[in-house]
Amino acid sequence: MKIFYARLLCIAIANVLLIQVKAETRTADVNNISQxxxxxxxxxxxxxIFPAGTYNFTSTISLENDDLILEGSGMNETIIRLAAKKNTLIDAKGNNARICKLTLDGGKNQKAWGNPIFRFNKSKGHHFEEVLFTNSLWMGITGINAYATDGLHLIHCEFSNIDLMCLQIFNRNTNKRGGEVITSVDKVVIDGCIFHEGYETGVSSDNGNDREDSGDGTGRRYTESTSLSGxxxxxxxxxxxxxxxxxxxxxxxVLIQNNTFYGMTDDAGGGCQPIHMEQFTQNIEIYDNTFYMDNTVEQAYMYIHINGTEGHKRVTQQRPSNTYATWTYNVYGGNERRASTSCAKEGHINKDCxxxxxxxxxxxxxxxGNTFNESTMASHYVSVNEGENIQIGTKKDGTVSLNKFMGVSAGVVKIHFGGNDEGTGDVLIKAGQNITVDNVEIKDVNFDLPAIRLKKPIVIETKSDVSVNEIHRQDVLFYPNPASNFIYINSSEHEYSVSIFDITGAVRMSSVKKKLRMIKLV
Structure with missing residues (x-):
């Protein structure tokens, strides 16, 4: 009897297990939200499966099943809406959701600062296709507690009526993760999406890792940068x-390719631009994009600004800095977190700073391969500070793909290189992009170190009058650099143009040379 009952029990358990693992497809009922x-x-x-209709949720949806598919009848036909004040519409704790053909409507009901419509809650791999994210006081998509949106895919999605950020890939506040350091984020793909006017930032990734207190009364970043893994x-x-x-x-x-950027709103503030990157920015490919800027904006803006001038010690979070008592460095957002660069500019006299x-x-x-359209309110088309290996007109694999710098006239500066320490060097601007020496500003540096361009030159190629047409940097050797009396040139070209800059960035000489191997400096 004991053996018989044991067999029955095993059969019963097996049936229960079978029921538990059986996959189920459901059809939602707009009148049964709790289900x-x-x-x-x-x-x-x-x-x-969500038939057409509006599904009003008065509590947050906790998405916990892995590999769950949510399929609607079409964007603007199936609407999943947050209808009460909550932190988020969907809190995704399970991995690899597939969500398509519907609208996720935040209802402008986000309860507290920074809350999104869809939140990655330490989860990964969520894919969206033909989804509209709309009506958020803060975010469209972000992670929880400074975690990333690892593996996110957005294919033919749209964002509208998002007040702050449409997507925040990552936020570096390490203390919110209990000290866990994150050095890479699973690859994110954003393909064929539309970001409708009204947002402050379309795609944001505030990477690295902050430490709240290094022990000496200052905060600093733990890692130099976070890889976004292609x-x-x-x-x-x-x-x-x-x-x-x-x-x-x-x-x-990161690869940024074949996008169209329509510039700033008429009421945008200062310091705005379509592409803004700063601090430890590395391995960025910007190809085949088109940039516009209306002439109606209140002030001039750059198209691409890549900066590196925040190299002072970070002030301590949530309390005044010992160096500048009026500074605070708050964990929970706001402009107070932006450390001033005035400390960096005193580095040559204040080494502690x-x-x-x-x-x-x-x-x-x-x-x-980009097109930078003409606008009276586009100041610099490209601006780089403290940079090295900046290739303008050449892809990472060495392929030449010339940019179209539209409306650039003689003497009008459209490309800027500068910084507050050693400046920018190791630059190649290919010929044939409507850029000459007088369209490039090379700013002097402020610290006591020599300009990096003296060791790693800024090369602006120009077409010669003969059929060979460009001097490639790898084919040219010039020495000494810096020089005071003569410069010697070793080049295989028969004819080439030469531009020589002094330490302030001023052009000392610019002319076409024919097989000249030595130039005397005036």
């Missing part, structure tokens, strides 16, 4: 922004 909430966390449901932002349309279209800090390994500003600068930036 939908239960399906998303029951461990059984694998797909929920993240792609491509084929998108960014309508006018109140601040940035794409903004990244301490980010590396300086932390190798030049090391913060951008490295390996490739800007190729």
């Amino acid at each position: 939908i909430i239960n399906w998303m966390k029951d461990g059984i449901t694998t797909k929920i 993240t792609e932002i491509k084929n998108c349309v960014f309508h006018k922004s109140k601040q940035f279209h794409i903004a990244m800090v301490q980010s590396k390994n 300086k932390r190798d500003v030049h090391a913060y600068g951008p490295r390996n930036i490739y800007i190729a």
Whole structure:
């Protein structure tokens, strides 16, 4: 009898287990919201089909089932709406959701600062296709407690009526993660999406890792940058922004390709631009994009600004800095978190203030194949501070792909290189892009270190009058550099143009040379 009952028990347990692992497809009922909430966390449901209609949720949806598919009848036909004050509409704790053909409507009901419509809650791999994110006081998509949106895919999605950020890939506040250091984010793909006017920032990734207190009364960043693992932002349309279209800090390994950027809104503030990157920016490819700027904006803006001038010690979070007592460095957002660069500019006389500003600068930036349209309110088309290996007209693989710098006339500066430590060097601007020496501003540096361009020159290629047409930097050797009396040139070209700059960035000589091997400096 004992053996018989044991067999019955085993059969019963096996049947229960079979029921638990059986995949289920459900069809949602607009009048049974509680049932939908239960399906998303029951461990059984694998797909929920949402017929057309508006589904009003008065509590947050906890999406806990892995690999769950949510499929609507079409964007603006199936609407999942947050209808009460809550932190988020969907809190995703399970991984690899597939969500398509519907609208996620935040209802402008986000309860507290920074809350999104869809939140990655330490989860990964969520894919969206033909989804409209709309009506958020703060975010469209972000992670929880400074975690990333690892593996996010957005394909043919739209963002409208988002007040702050459409997407925040990552936020570096390490203390919110209990000290966990994150050095890479799973690749994010944003393809064919539309960012409708009204947002402050379209795509943001505020990377790196902050330490709250280093022990000496100052805070500092723990890692230099966070890899975005080949993240792609491509084929998108960014309508006018109140601040940035794409903004990244301490980010590396990103491709930005074939997007259209429509500039700033008429009421945007200062310091805005379509692409803004700063501090430890590395391995960024910017290809085949089109930039516009209306003439109606209140002030002039740059198209691309890549900065590296925040190299001082960070002030301590949540309390005044010992160096500048009026500074605060708050964890929970706001402009107070922005440390002033005035400390960096005193680094040559106050070494306690300086932390190798030049090391913060951008490295390996490739800007190729883009069209920069003419506008009276587009100041610099490209601006780089403290940079090295800046390629304008050449892709990472060495392929020449010339930019179109439209409306550039003689004597009008459209490209800027500068900084507050050693400046920018190791630059190649290919010929044939409507850029000459007098369209490039090379700013002097403020610290006591020599300009990096003296060791790693800024090369602006120009076409010669003969059929060979460009001097490639790898084919030219010139020495000594810096020089005081003579410069010797070793080149295989028969005819080439030469531009020589002094330490202030002023042009000392610019002319065509025929097989000249020595130039006397005046």
